[in-house]
Amino acid sequence: MKKIIVLEDEQVLQKALSIELLGAGFEVLSALDGEAGLALVKKEIPDLVLLDLTMPKMNGFDVLKNLKKDATTKSIPVIILSNLGQDEDKEKGLALGATDYYVKSSTDLSLLTEKIKKVIG
Secondary structure, eight states: OOEEEEEOSOHHHHHHHHHHHHHTTOEEEEESSHHHHHHHHHHHOOSEEEEOSSOSSSOHHHHHHHHHHSTTTTTSOEEEEESOOOHHHHHHHHHTTOSEEEEGGGOOHHHHHHHHHHHHO
16 A cells, blocks of 8 residues: 655544545655654655645745655655745745645645556556
8 A cells, every 4th residue: 555644734624634545545654844744755755745845834935845856765756836936935845856846726635546556547
């Protein structure tokens, strides 16, 4: 079973994402802030990380930088799911190594799940 870690500080959205991904047959772990999320990813080595950018303790950009500079986590695909919809935020996320970037308000969860399936099989 493929393992996904959801790093999202909005509990309602985190729960909705978890339900959607569990229903699609994935194992799902989650954290509500960047520091806890980074530690969880390094401990669990998931198949994919779903990353919010605006989180307490450490923002998503810093989590992504940390993951991509660590040899054990740099090859893990990271999909950003954020409220930050500016082109410069998207460009920064992709430049830091994110596989893809979605804006929460315009993303359907089932389409996101299909994208995840394509990325990790």
